[in-house]
Amino acid sequence: MPARERNHPLRLLTGALASSRPWTFLRSSQIGHRIRHSLSAKLAVAITLAALVLLLVFGIIVASQLRSSMFETRKDAILADASLRFSSAQSVFSSSTATSPDQVQESARGALASLKASAAGAGATNVALLRSEGSTASLRINQIEDEQMRGLITPQMREAVAQGGAQWQSVGIRASDSDKVSPGILVGTQVQLPRAGTHELYILYSLAADQRQVDVVLRVLVLSALPIIVTLPIGVFALLHRLLLPVRLTVSAATKAAEGDLDVRVEVHGADEMAALGRAFNAMTSSLQDTISRYDELAKLQQRFVSDVSHELRTPLTTIRMAEDIVWDNREDLPAHARRSAELLHDQTERMEQMLADLLEISRYDAASALLDAEERDLRPIVTRVVEACAELAQRQGVPVEVVAPARAAAEIDERRIERVIRNLVVNAIEHADGTRVTITVATSATDVACRVRDRGVGMTQEVADHVFDRFYRADTARARTTGGTGLGLAIATEDVAIHGGRLQAYGEPGKGASFLMTLPKHAGDEIASWPLALWEDE
Structure with a gap:
């Protein structure tokens, strides 16, 4: 049977999937702070988000494939059923002996009622018989349609039916007692009524039952994914928290080392990268401890040397100062060249005294023995x-x-x-x-x-x-x-x-x-x- 697809997008997606929204997690500032400062939590969140994206993509693909597969299967069945119904109705019209308009009208009503009843098992819910535009038959009967069919049969559909052959169109069927819309397929073709000429016969098939099947399947998929969504972050966090334990221990040890405790060490277990990190940290702290100990010892030796030399020089410098004072006091009695030497001796002795005073003062600060008289x-x-x-x-x-x-x-x-x-x-x-x-x-x-x-x-x-x-x-x-x-x-x-x-x-x-x-x-x-x-x- 020839078929031309019109307005193909059938809204067959499950209500559960269409109405499902991303979960909204209310996170306090404390939880956000803990996640930002925890590698385990950040990795758990990242892996969970990646898994959710994969699940969402998988769900969309499954829903799309399920929709397309079921729609194509159901469409073929509906078109095959509609072909039989159209042939049966045409046979009834062709064998009719009605001659008057009332007889033809009654014959058409009976045929449509029989057609609607027989096609109900295939999902048909309504039928309509419309007069073809441009019909020149002398006998005219009333069109058979209700408010529902009048809203579903579009001018485009009628134009396609007028071109010949069976045509179909995806439609949304609104329930009379609610605003809920279920998917359906409207199939139409031309038939010849005795003496009344060419008319258009339409059958409306509901896909509500198929929609419910899709809803059930996708609801099962969503419910099956819920345990994964709930347990995945917990499991990933627990696993990562356990695997990253050596890193946290190393961070804690590094913090103590930064505060000056170079005796801290990390317990090393196994031979993987984490164990290598622990051994490298222990080697680093040991090397730093040895180096700082040597520097401390050298600094103490240097301070002691400066202090000892400064004190030891004071005794000979005092003697030199006493002798220099005598020479300085009697410089006028000296020859000119000796007087210049006395002046140089006086200046350099004062300079040496200042140098010793500075060295002694700085050694007091190094030894933390300087006192403040404020x-x-x-x-x-x-x-x-x-x-x-x-x-x-x-x-x-x-x-x-x-x-x-x-x-x-x-x-x-x-x-x-x-x-x-x-x-x-x-x-x-x-x-x-x-x-x-x-x-x-x-x-x-x-x-x-x-x-x-x-x-x-x-x-x-x-x-x-x-x-x-x-x-x-x-x-x-x-x-x-x-x-x-x-x-x-x-x-x-x-x-x-x-x-x-x-x-x-x-x-x-x-x-x-x-x-x-x-x-x-x-x-x-x-x-x-x-x-x-x-x-x-x-x-």
Whole structure:
């Protein structure tokens, strides 16, 4: 039987599949945090999502194949049944002896009633008989149709039937007592009525029973997948949690090692990659522990050497100092060349004494034996003393020094140490000012005090500023120094400030000068809560 498909997409997908929606999991911030920070949970979620996607794709493919297979099978059966019904109806019409319009009308009604009853076993639910458009028969009868058929028979369907042969179309059948729509197939063809001419005969077949079968099958598939969806993440998480146990143990051990506990070790079992990770971690911590132990021992030996040498040198230096004092006091009685030697001896003896003092001071900090003698003092008199002591050096270098201290800036300080810090900063500024002005600024806030020493000389790069407080560091070894030094001045200054709970900072720009900022809490040992002065101010 020839057939032409019209509006083919049959809505045969199961209601269960069509109405199923992705599950929505309400996750609190705590659960989300745990998932983000747990590799086992993230892998379990990823594998579960991948499995759900596979199940969804599998379900869509199965539903599509089941729909297409059942629809094609049912369509062929319906078209075969409709062909028999159409032939039977045409035979009835052809053998009819009706001559009047009423007789023809009654004969048609009887034939359609018989047709509807006989086709009910194949799923037929309704029939209709319509007059063909353009019919020229002289005898006319009423069309046989109801409201349902009138809404289903479209002009396109009638046009296809008018071209000849049996035609079919997928339709949606709405139940009279509800808004539920079930799939169906409408089949039509032309028949010849005695004396009434060409008419169109339509049979409506319902696929509701087939729809219910598809629903049942897919509902079984969904219910079968539910245990997998529920147990899969739990099983995957449990498995991964067990497999990743060595990783968690290694992370815990690494955290302890980062906190300084290098005695921590990881228990190693087996010979897989996890065991190799544990052995590598144990080897790493053992190597670090040995290396740090050697460095600690070397550092202690170095500190002891510096301390011992410094103390041992004090005795001969004291003797040299006594002899130098005698020579210095009687230098006027010496010849000219010997007088110059006495001056050199005096200067170098003072320099050596300063070097020994610095070495002893830094060794005290290394041995954690430095003591803080803190009393409340104003920084302004200390700055004034330092400026007066450096006046000769500033005059010799041609460097003007100005002090900006508008208000009292008192704090609990060890006056000797803070004076040493300021003196060191001022001397360095005078040496590197190259004849430009040096400004010393003192300021205070409710919780802190600050002193900034700013020159406008050669300046320094950021790399130099990062290392300027390192021991024995010099930015330019070729630069001539007028006051000598050990390279420990700024390192000792940093320790002097740190023992108060303060901070010493440095910044500079080449050609624009350098700035050193000392910030101290008003109560020794407190943390800095404010910054009374900025480290750098452009001019």
